[in-house]
Amino acid sequence: MDILRTLSNLVETSGFAGFFASGGWKNLIMIAVACVLLYLGIAKKFEPLLLVGIAFGALLTNIPGAGLYHMGMWDAYVHESPYDPANDYALYNTAQEHVYTQDEYLYYVAARGCGHTTEQIEAYFETQAETGSDIAADYEALFNSPDMDMEAALAIDSGLVTELSFTDIIHLGGLLDILYIGVKAGIYPCLIFMGVGAMTDFGPLIARPSSLLMGAAAQLGVFLAFFGAICLGFPGNVAASIGIIGGADGPTAIYLTTLLAPAFLGPIAIAAYSYMALIPMIQPPLMKLLTTEKERKVKMEQAREVSKTEKIIFPIVVAGFVILLVPSTAPLIGSLMFGNLLRETGVTERLSDTAQNGLMNIVTLFLGISVGATTVASRFLTVQTLMIIALGLIAFGFSTVGGLLMGKLMYVVTGGKINPLIGSAGVSAVPMAARVSQMEGQKANPGNFLLMHAMGPNVAGVIGSAIAAGFLLALFGG
Amino acid sequence: MYPISLMSAAGQQLADSMGVPDAAIGAVLGYGVVFFGLVLLMCVVIIMGKVMTGSRAKKAPEAEAASPAPAAGASPAAELPAAPGSAGEVKLYDVPDKDAAMIMAIVADKMGKPLNELRFKSIKEVK
Numbered sequence: 001m002d003i004l005r006t007l008s009n010l011v012e013t014s015g016f017a018g019f020f021a022s023g024g025w026k027n028l029i030m031i032a033v034a035c036v037l038l039y040l041g042i043a044k045k046f047e048p049l050l051l052v053g054i055a056f057g058a059l060l061t062n063i064p065g066a067g068l069y070h071m072g073m074w075d076a077y078v079h080e081s082p083y084d085p086a087n088d089y090a091l092y093n094t095a096q097e098h099v100y101t102q103d104e105y106l107y108y109v110a111a112r113g114c115g116h117t118t119e120q121i122e123a124y125f126e127t128q129a130e131t132g133s134d135i136a137a138d139y140e141a142l143f144n145s146p147d148m149d150m151e152a153a154l155a156i157d158s159g160l161v162t163e164l165s166f167t168d169i170i171h172l173g174g175l176l177d178i179l180y181i182g183v184k185a186g187i188y189p190c191l192i193f194m195g196v197g198a199m200t201d202f203g204p205l206i207a208r209p210s211s212l213l214m215g216a217a218a219q220l221g222v223f224l225a226f227f228g229a230i231c232l233g234f235p236g237n238v239a240a241s242i243g244i245i246g247g248a249d250g251p252t253a254i255y256l257t258t259l260l261a262p263a264f265l266g267p268i269a270i271a272a273y274s275y276m277a278l279i280p281m282i283q284p285p286l287m288k289l290l291t292t293e294k295e296r297k298v299k300m301e302q303a304r305e306v307s308k309t310e311k312i313i314f315p316i317v318v319a320g321f322v323i324l325l326v327p328s329t330a331p332l333i334g335s336l337m338f339g340n341l342l343r344e345t346g347v348t349e350r351l352s353d354t355a356q357n358g359l360m361n362i363v364t365l366f367l368g369i370s371v372g373a374t375t376v377a378s379r380f381l382t383v384q385t386l387m388i389i390a391l392g393l394i395a396f397g398f399s400t401v402g403g404l405l406m407g408k409l410m411y412v413v414t415g416g417k418i419n420p421l422i423g424s425a426g427v428s429a430v431p432m433a434a435r436v437s438q439m440e441g442q443k444a445n446p447g448n449f450l451l452m453h454a455m456g457p458n459v460a461g462v463i464g465s466a467i468a469a470g471f472l473l474a475l476f477g478g
Numbered sequence: 479m480y481p482i483s484l485m486s487a488a489g490q491q492l493a494d495s496m497g498v499p500d501a502a503i504g505a506v507l508g509y510g511v512v513f514f515g516l517v518l519l520m521c522v523v524i525i526m527g528k529v530m531t532g533s534r535a536k537k538a539p540e541a542e543a544a545s546p547a548p549a550a551g552a553s554p555a556a557e558l559p560a561a562p563g564s565a566g567e568v569k570l571y572d573v574p575d576k577d578a579a580m581i582m583a584i585v586a587d588k589m590g591k592p593l594n595e596l597r598f599k600s601i602k603e604v605k
Contacts, residue, residue: 322519325515447589
């Protein structure tokens, strides 16, 4: 037994060696980012239920050699291109944005046989796209080169998986790949919505239906950020996913991004949940800026009592109506209203309890860690991520402004009966945004109790952001 | 559930080719669709509320006629028995003592005033 060789192999295959490989420093940065997110989740309590999971997923996925998540496999799945399991690489030409042609395929096999890395092959295609050099001649040269290891080339050729399905992913993937199937199939966000529905009392919205206007107005940021992202050069589908951050609704953002721009899921989910956690810091300055002391002091009258029957009919009517209006909202609205119906019927308490607690907790576990797994260093550490984070903040800010302006309008129309502060709760983020309205209202007038009044626009925002997502999905997905 | 590969060819083409004017139109249209949807939903909820309150108002006189008339001057709240242990002026309706004490303490804390400077008239569970 060659001890030195064994030890050398051990060192070379360890994760530590991975940090010194090409691009390994990026993994170190991402591990530091994950630790910062863990700190924010644990010490600062920023949406800890999800952020801790996302941060830990980010940590795991960026440990070299762990093999828990394979970005190349999902690239192959998305682009429907052959996948090289030995190298976690999708045969998708990013320089020319298409699945490899026959010549490119042969070049890939030849180059890998000659020991070229995927970075070198991608660099070749980028220069080839500019210079127009002859790929056929180049791969011929590679096949005839003395560096060619024909056995290795044949192994790569025969090992390629040409049609990747969820079954292949279960066979070839790591733990986080398997959990990520739930995100990719759009299951987790919908189950979370079911839990949210089971936890939400739509009574304040039924008692004051005009709250829906504030929920609609508070989608302003979604569409402004979408427009801004297009102006900054993002493609339409990515811009739509960035815009939905302004809906302040994590499951909706994840759902839409998974469908339209899966490569951007990591930064978009992190931006959405971070800003949701930062609502108590983002919203109050805008609330003070856009409302007067007199407006903030307004005490709202108790809304009418809502009967049990109304609460039971509401989810049935809303599900039918909204899905008929924007059919692409069906998974989200259907789940939300089903959860709510379980809560309100009074005969499905066990199911409601499971949707609110057991199921919600399990799905939150899987969702957090698998979304975190998508923050692979080579994809996350880009200028685009910084732009997404900046646009997300703009989206949140303008959504708050939209809701507040509608609140002010309703203050005027009702002769001062509506406190405009409840408009900012239209950004969803249930119930954090409603709590912020309550806190700001009490600062202006200690006898002011706006929480229940703000819950109306708050839950209206959930429906509003689902409709906004449905529209964007219809625009780019249909 | 959607097959995830996501965007249709038409959607992909639109995503790739969307310029600033198209994006502006898309944004305005999208905001309009959200408003339109929620305004319609508001109308539906208002109609539903009117129907429900109307039918409740219709049932109320029938129920009143069926039950004996309450004593003159008695308020509806007074009909409900106060919970055992109701003290002073505070009347508790379906609220246990402990919950009432907690509610009063929270209200005093939120208002930043000592409890003895506040007067609670009644605490009733809204169902």
